Amino acid sequence: MASSSSSARVNNKATSSAPPAAAAASFSSAPVPSLGDLIGHQLRQLKLEELHYTDELQFIQILTPVKRQKLNREADGDVQKDGCNGGGDTVVALAPLSRPEYGGEEDDDLIGAVGGFSVSSPTSTPATTTTKEPLLDFRTHVLKWFQNLRHQTGHFKSEEESRRLREAGNDSYRKEKHPLKASDLFTEAIFLAPARNTLAAALAHANRSLVLYDCGLYAESYDDCLCSLDLGFPEEYLPLIKLRQAACALKLRNFTLCEEHLHELLHIELNQVFETRTHELWHQCEVLKVERFEMAVQTGDDLETNDMKAFEIAWLDNSSSLHSTRALARNSLIFESEAVAMVPSGNCRVCDCCGITQFIPFPCIYCSNRLVVYCSRQCRFKHAAIHAVECFGHQIELFESFGEVFGMPRLLQLALRLLITGLPEMLAHCRKKPTLSKLWSCINGALLERQDIGYSSVLRLERLEEEHSSETLISLALAAHILAIYLSKCTTFFDQLEKSLPSASRMSSAEWELLCAALLMRHISQLRHRSLTHCRSFVLPTDPHVFSPLNEFQLWAAPMRLQEGHLHLLAGEVAVVAYAVYPETLSLCRHSCSSTICSKFSGRKLTALALLDLPAGSGIYNCFASGNYQQLRQGERSKELEEHGIKCYCSACQLSHTDDQFYKFHRYRCDNPKCMEIFTPHALPHAPNLRWWLSEEYTQPEYNGAELIVCPHCDQAQKLEWFWSFNTSLIDCELIEERCKLYAAIERAESQLMELHECKVALARLLLEQCLMVHREGATVLDDWEFNKLGSIMRAVLPAVVAQYGGQSIEYVQYFAYFWDVMALSNYKCNDRELMQMLNALEFIADEFKDIFINYYEDYISPKYAEKSYGSVVDTQV
Structure with a gap:
């Protein structure tokens, strides 16, 4: 993955020039082209100077010029229950393939683990078709690429390796008496368990539940028990799990749930040990119920509150910005908001729903790369609707494949989440029979101004406006088209969109595909501007999903409590842990290299506090560069901001000596006894930020004594x-x-x-x-x-x-x-x-x-x- 400051870009090898005839021949001869080949082939067929468009929908139509509303269903490869498409053409229904690891069996009913279907092979075009349109060629190869990804993934999982780690966890727990190490080993066993045989994962969840119970993590232990039962835990050991569930519920003071599990145990034939333990738990439950008492709680009426909103949205030059409504003291709260969409950055393990980083992971058992993890079954349930659309993409590692071509592949996944979470909400407000053109006009008109629709605030965000079409822009549009094809062929998302419409009308799959591609292109442009928020936090130097490889368990004395002298290991690295969008708060702030707010990210929640005293009516500014005027020089900030379409005219950039505040952290005293002057080197090769001690060009032993830094007063190299x-x-x-x-x-x-x-x-x-x-x-x-x-x-x-x-x-x-x-x-x-x-x-x-x-x-x-x-x-x- 590229650095957080880089914008989306296309690798040169994907867009290298080649003779059209030779390129077409090599492209057609390749059985399964790569993503770079797909995009490069389309780019070579386009003339950038001839692309003229007014909006994203027209742009997508120019890049894919086939009249989609006239494509029949057989060429489109879609499944129609009624046997005809919107235009009345007869079609042949194609059954979707099953998941690669299940061999046609029914999917287990797991909350949050429901994936999309795999792709169907495209059928041949009708005999009446005399020309092969570029769009059909592109779609065909995209579907072949999906199939190729499907056969390349899922190889790292091993039932034997999962069993070995589970046995190692048992030894750590029983012999070494090290529950934290055992928990990490059981976690890795869960990640390595194959989805085609869930018994390995079920046993690992069951073993981990015991360890977590001993560590006092009763909610996580209870969730592990449920996961184990869902994945097919052997019935002969059912009393063991039910007893642990009852004990966890008792510790959590959920007496009703505890009694429910105890009743289940009483209807099972138990041995003497389990029967004795069941009666003990029943007695403890009755005792605690009697001892329960109500505590007096201070009400909100007793507290001094100020419900006045600290900010408002102001309009200037047809763009919005935030201003304070009252005087704000330093460190006072300005706003709090939840991200409308968020994706992990891949730098560390993050709950895909709530965004926290310190938790016991519950992975989706179907995702081949196990990138999707949750901190609880509750989060998995909340995220189920989104993950149902993305799961097959994770099975074939679709989003990771974008990283081979684009500098920020997570930007594409975040745009997809904005679409799949917002579009169904907006369609519920459509009253008339929609057509593609009417729906697009409504999205850009009446629905855009609705304040009661959350998705409208996303669509109103500013976009990166490019004067001329570039290869990067076209490549991103093609990526949006690929994601739309994925939604059409690999998920049931379009069926959900049809259900969101209150009318009985139906748009064709091709029209939905075109609409989604256009909206995805809009979201990508918004994220390339200033709507993409980089959520920074501490990152442990370990594998993003499991802790065993670097023995992170040695950090902890107990859950949430570190060993003495180990705090710097927890806080040693700071990085972007997630990308998020805050359309009604942070995205509306104006840019300034001297920010007036301090942003705190805690999961999906953003809290903005004032860095200085702000009078009423003052603008609320945020620095959208990777560093402010004290951390980066003005030229470097400007270059970074220009990539996002931002031109800065803040007070820090208007000073005659704009970099003085930066240079005060890079001042030297000349070590020449005859000079001893204080100076700042204005440029250092191989060290753009003057941080030469971080560059290998300066820190290697062979550079000892080289002229790295030269005093401008005496022209002598510093020793x-x-x-x-x-x-x-x-x-x-x-x-x-x-x-x-x-x-x-x-x-x-x-x-x-x-x-x-x-x-x-x-x-x-x-x-x-x-x-x-x-x-x-x-x-x-x-x-x-x-x-x-x-x-x-x-x-x-x-x-x-x-x-x-x-x-x-x-x-x-x-x-x-x-x-x-x-x-x-x-x-x-x-x-x-x-x-x-x-x-x-x-x-x-x-x-x-x-x-x-x-x-x-x-x-x-x-x-x-x-x-x-x-x-x-x-x-x-x-």
């Missing part, structure tokens, strides 16, 4: 001896001698790097990362002197992080996580003011991570602050 010494000693930091060299290198760097320099922050993080690893693995146990040294080094650079990213940023939390580990492992401390600033910053990270940080503080830091001897520690000078 950077402290940097090369630091890199050399970092390799062997398990030795006390090498660690002392590291501390000395940090001290020497202080004389050349100015106080807010980014490199100082990067070196401090590398130092603590390596030293904490050495201490954690037991190679060397650091003493109080070294911990005090490390604490002073990290404490000294935290103000630079606050200055560049802000005290409400996730980067600040990321860096002080290292500082908290030092305080947890030693007697080092900070003052109360610094500690309160850190605790306040936790309000700006996802709720599940906030809870983990609070638990860590209460377990390891707060008790030490209560000790009298803890306050006598003096900082060690660096």
Whole structure:
């Protein structure tokens, strides 16, 4: 996947020029063309300068010029129950193929695991057809491509490997007495279990339910029991599962559900052990019911509330923006909203429904890549309607295949979700018999202005307007067409659309396909502008779906509670975890490189807080670049924003010296004793952001002594001896001698790097990362002197992080996580003011991570602050 700042693009190999005749010959000779071949073939048949259109529907019609309303059903390959299409043509019904792993058997009735049908082979065209239209050729090869994807996927699953991991989990639980490790092994067994034989997954779910019960995760344990029963858990062991369900329900204080399962057990022939345990649970349930009492709850009338909306939508130059309706104080709430659509980025494991990242995963058993996971059966049920449309796409790894051609394949999946969640809602408001042209006019007219239709707010979003058709634009339009074909041939989505219409009329499948392709093209243009929101959070350095490969279970002392000194491993990486759309809030903010809001992402929920005091009527601005005026130079921001169709005229970009705020984090003192001037290098090869310490072109040993940075005052290359010494000693930091060299290198760097320099922050993080690893693995146990040294080094650079990213940023939390580990492992401390600033910053990270940080503080830091001897520690000078 491309970086989060890159726009959708097409690989050069997909659009390389070739003679038309040769290209056509090679294309037709290939039995199954790739996606790049499909798009490249269509591009070679088009002349960009001759494409003129007014809207997305006309654009799709130009790219696919066949009159779809006249295509008969036999050529279209659709299934008609009544035997005729909208024009009265007789058709032959084609039965869809079954899922590849089921061999024609009926699908199990699993909530959230209902996939689409696989594709049917296209039938031959009627004898009356004398010419082969480009559209039919394109559709035929798209369907062949779908079939090829179907036969290439689903090979990583193994029943034998799942059984092996399940047995390893049993050993970890019974012999090693390590339930967290056992849970991870059972989770991996679930991911590797094949869908054609669900018994392996059923047994893994059952085993994991026992471990989760022992860990106190009763809701997850109960869900595992239900999954096990759904997947065919053996009947002879049914009392075991029912007993565990009753115990979980009792722990959750759901007495009715507990009694229901106990009644089921009483109707089953039980051995003496199970019968005794059943009566024990019944007695405990009766006792708890008697002890139950009602608690007094403070009502809303007792609380001081302010229901006045903090923002309103204003219109300027035919575009909308947000303005404050009243004066807002710094850190006050401006708006909260839920994403209308969201897709995981692929960087970590994310619940496909609610968007949280820390949970016990429940995967869809049918998806071949097991990318779709949920935190509970409840989320799986809520997401069932969407996943029913996408499931077959995940079975053939359709969305991953787009990544071979496009820089941001998740953008296409997000556009698809906007369509499948919004279009049925809008069609419910159509009253007359629709035709394609009337429905399109209505979508762009009366329905567009409806405030009671959520999908209308999506359609009103601004789009990326391109003056001329480009290969990227056409390629995305063809991708939208491919997704429309997928909806037509691999899902029952068009049948759902027909049911959404209140009238008895019926549009042809070809018309639905054309309408959906046009709407998908619109959503892609909106997401390429500023409607695509990058939701950032902490990312664990592990496999996105299971934790066993890197032994992440070793992080945890208990659920949501980390081992001492392991906090920096949880917060070590920050990345985009999901892409979302907020059409009525964040997407309506104007751009400014000096944002006035701080966005907190917690699952699907977005919370925007004021970064500064805002008077009534002031604009609410958000920075849509990957960095603000302190993190990126103006030229780099402008280039990035132009890709999204945004031209910035904010105050930060209008200054005469626009990059001064950026350069203050990259100031050096010349190491020439005769010069000693302070300077900022305005350009460095191979380091566009001046962060040369991140580039391999500068950090390799062969560059030691090279002229990397040159002082503009004396034209002398900087020696950077402290940097090369630091890199050399970092390799062997398990030795006390090498660690002392590291501390000395940090001290020497202080004389050349100015106080807010980014490199100082990067070196401090590398130092603590390596030293904490050495201490954690037991190679060397650091003493109080070294911990005090490390604490002073990290404490000294935290103000630079606050200055560049802000005290409400996730980067600040990321860096002080290292500082908290030092305080947890030693007697080092900070003052109360610094500690309160850190605790306040936790309000700006996802709720599940906030809870983990609070638990860590209460377990390891707060008790030490209560000790009298803890306050006598003096900082060690660096």
